[in-house]
Amino acid sequence: MKFILTLLIVFTTFSIKAQNNSLVQNRGKINGRVVDSISRVPIAYAGVTLYQDGNDNPVNVAASDQKGNFSISNLADGNYRMVVEFLSYKKRIIDHIVIGKSTNLSLGNILLASIQTLLESVTITGKVPVIENKIDKLVYNAANDLTSQSGVATDVLKKVPQITVDIDGNVELQGSSGIRFLINGKPSSIFGSSITDALQSIPASQIKTIEVITSPGAKYDAAGTGGIINIILKNNNIQGINGAVNLSAGTRLENGSVNLNVKHGNLGLSTFFNGNSKPNTTTINSINRRSVFSDTINDLTQRGNSDVRRKGFSTGFSFDWTINKKNSLTGSVGYDFFKNANTSLTNQQIKVQKSSALITDDYSLLNSVNHSKENSLDLSLEYKKTFQKEGQELGIQITSGIGRDDLFYEQQQSDINTLVPFSGSNSKNPGKDNETEIVVDYTYPVNENLTIETGAKTIINTIESNVFMFDLNNATKEYTPNLSQSNKLDYTRNVYAYYLSGTFKLFNFLDIKSGLRYERTTANANYSQVGKIQLKPYNTFAPSFVLSHSFKNKQTLKLSYTYRIERPDYEDLNPFLDLSDPRNASTGNPDLKPEIGNNFELGFNKAYQKGTNLTIAAFYRHNGHDIKSFSTFYPSLTVGDSIYQNVTLSTRLNIGEEIQKGISISGSIPFSNKVTMRTNMFFTNQTIINKYTGGPNVNGFGYRLNLNGSYQIKQNWAAELFGNYNSSQKSIQGKRPAFFSYNLAVRKQFLNK
Structure with a gap:
């Protein structure tokens, strides 16, 4: 018809x-x-x-x-x-x-x-599905999912196929944490210091769609061994003046956002403000750790609680100007700010036994405070030109991110009986993370069956980190500078890239998209305590391809390969030594090498009548120079002119190799015109080959299951229930616990849209 x-x-x-x-x-x-x-x-x-x-x-x-x-x-x-x-x-x-x-x-x-x-008693509903599969990406339409309208970006990501989010908010794509995050297709300096904190500062109500690109083509940066997650924020192009207000409140999170859009003829203006706050939350912490050296056993027991608070906001302005039929200009300015505060009180016991004889049995009280805040300014300007030939297009884009962060901690250890401090320290770590990108893209359709894409890109990234360390003087009970632990890092990294790719049909049977990306990376570092270090430049050739065939009965089969690279970011490189808990310290590693990934994926999609659909994706990933967090126990750790006893130091290392083999299954079934069920299942087997210490290697199975049910109560009433379960997962030195979460939402629409 x-x-x-x-x-x-x-x-x-x-x-x-x-x-x-x-x-x-x-x-x-x-x-x-x-x-x-x-x-x-x-x-x-x-x-x-x-x-x-x-x-x-x-x-x-x-x-x-x-x-x-x-x-x-x-x-x-x-x-x-x-x-x-x-x-x-x-x-x-x-x-x-x-x-x-x-x-x-x-x-x-x-x-x-x-x-x-x-x-005539038949209800026909026309709307975009929540999940769409395209040749090179999966699209999750969060705006069409009722239970995705509250919470933060981390809560939305839990519902996206092939993505897992652990109980601490760490995100993995097909089992890999090497993810390149974008906002509206552009990098943002908000992700510079902590991706977890940045995602928790984006209200879910502001997210329109999330694009998951597990096999990025040559047009995309080679960065991100796991792939790319592109968060598309809501925008409005309706003629006239319009806006929206969203408010939500709860015991764990409060959200609010305001959008205003003005569109007149060929000019559109938009502005927004959103914020969220996590009220004071008390968590109970416990650690039991045993370390064995020859005939000596060290036991650490910690029991305590932490009060955590978080708040942040984002605001921005953008314009969209259609100069004429063939030329357009868009620009945006965005500002993000968030801060965290953590206050903890911990009872700790240190017991040392040698040849079964008790050497030490000390009890103490640890009082620590952590503060962090980050703000970023993102600027973007993009010019686009189309030509007489349909599909021919030239794009020039300049983006710049200016990030500032400030970390602070203070800790004191006291005698549990007298409460008099016997040791303590505090540290301030202000830092800068600036990045500028210049991109030129050109698309030329040779004919109906062949389209060529080419372009170049330059990335200029500068990082500055200052560490000011102070120790508690037991005699005066005042803090004095510790120059041996204070340090400054200046780090510069430039990436120069060129790509060429083509999309074409082969034998009128296969849709093929293939390409090659070349990147040259140069970097150097300057340490106040060591001096300038010239890092060796390196070249990266990143091939990629996607083979796809669509059958007549709405079935699609595709095979893809991509070569990826994961460069260490600010959080990985920052040499700041966090001693807020002197028994569990952490630091970055400026000597990290980039992680190399080879990713294969075989996907199948089937659309049935009446809206049912099924997507299955099997994948194989191999990472070399695999970057992992690794902890080492030191009975005695010397830092500068200070000595710390019974310390576990965690840092980022090129641990060896990691192999991920798994399958992702997602689908949707409308049982009636009112009831729809969606499911998303992810199963993976992980092997980590430990070349850093020579073993032991790790092999473990993990999975994630979630189920979403929606019910159209009346014309303007709808309800949805979402449940998610993540199994336990082995890591290089332990196991992440299993956890379960659920969400219930009811919506009532007012007035006419």
């Missing part, structure tokens, strides 16, 4: 144009693009009908193409109204269209809102 209707529309358009062929010159023209109001996905085959004011007979009709674009030309002077409609979407009427001589009017994006239409 849709095919016949499209033929009729196209035939009618052709007939009208043929009758007016002699009047082509000096006639008006209208063009636009029809998209879904929520997901901004193009709507193909939408009907576009044009009427002259005061006349119910159509002047012209058209149908949108696969990209949602349409064009109506040869229009006489006058006033018109346009009707845009498509099955299961609310009809859109655009009035007061004025056409004069040689008018070339662009209406930009025309947004259609999905509706539920009742036809």
Whole structure:
């Protein structure tokens, strides 16, 4: 039926144009693009009908193409109204269209809102699915998922196929933590110091979609052995003035956001403000650690509690200017701020036995305070030019991120009976993380079956870290500078990249996207205590390909390969020694080498009638120079001119190799026009080959299961329930615990959208 209707529309358009062929010159023209109001996905085959004011007979009709674009030309002077409609979407009427001589009017994006239409007891619902599979990525439409409207970005990621989030908020993609995070397709300095903290500062209500790219093509940076997660924030291109306010409150998190958009003709302006706060939360901590050296046994027992508080906000401004039909300019300014505070009180016991004889049995009280805050300013300017040939495009983009962070800790150990401090220290660690990117991309469609993409990129990254260390003087009970532990790091890294890729059909059977990316990395570091270190530059050749075949019965099979690299980031490199707990210290490692990944994936997608769909992806990943956190116990650790007893020091190391083999299964089943169930299952077997110490190696199985059920109560009422279970998972030196979470949401829509 849709095919016949499209033929009729196209035939009618052709007939009208043929009758007016002699009047082509000096006639008006209208063009636009029809998209879904929520997901901004193009709507193909939408009907576009044009009427002259005061006349119910159509002047012209058209149908949108696969990209949602349409064009109506040869229009006489006058006033018109346009009707845009498509099955299961609310009809859109655009009035007061004025056409004069040689008018070339662009209406930009025309947004259609999905509706539920009742036809003789049959309900037809037209909306974008929550999960979409494309040739090179998976798209999770968070705006269409009711239980994804509260919480923060970390809560949304728990629902995305192939992504796991542990109980501490650490994110993995297909079992790998080497992920390149983007916001609206661009890097952000908010991720510089702590990805976990940054994700917890983004309200879920601000997220439109999350793109998961497990096999990035040559156009993308080679960084990220696990792949790329692109968080797309909400934006609005409706003509006129519109806005939105979101508020949520709870015992563990409070969120709020305000958006305001102004669109007039070819210029759009947007501004936003959002914030969240985690009220004071008390957690109970316990550690039991035994270390054995020859005939000596060291036991550490810690029992205590911590009060944790977190708050942050983001604000920004953006513009979108369509200069003319072939040229556009967009820009944005964003500012992010968040801070954490942690106060803990811990009872600790240290017992040392030698040849079964008790040498030491000491009890003490540890009082520690940690503060961290980070702010970042992100600037972006992008110019895009299209050409006469459809699909030919040139893009130039400049982005700059300016990040500032400030870490502070103070700790004192006291006699448990007298509460008099016998040792203590504090440290301040201000830092800077600045990054500028210049990108040029060019797309040229050679013919219907071959498209060439090429481009170049320069990344300039500078990191500065200052450590100011102070020790408690037992005699004066005052803090004095510790110059041997104070340090300064200046680190510069530049990346120069070029890529070439092609998309084409082979034997009219396979859709192929392949390419090669070249990157040259130069870096140098300067330490105040050591001096300048010239790091050896290195070259990276990163090939990639995707082979895809679509069957007639809505089945798709694809095979992909990509070569990835994981460069150490600020958190990995920062030599700041965190001694807020003198028994459990941590530091970065400026000598880290980049991690190398080779990733293979075989995926299958099947769409059934009535909306059911199934996606299965099997993968194999091999990482060399694998970067892991590694802990070493020291009975006595000398740092500068200070000596610490019974310390476990954690740092980042190139531990060896890691192999991940697994499968991801996700699907959706509409049991009726009111009830829909979605599931997402992930199973993986992990092998870590420990080359750093020569063993032992680690082999373990892990899985994640979640289930989401939605129920349309009435026309404006909906409810959803979400549950998630993560199994325990072995690590290089231990095991992460299993955990379960659930979420229930009810929504009532007011007024008309």
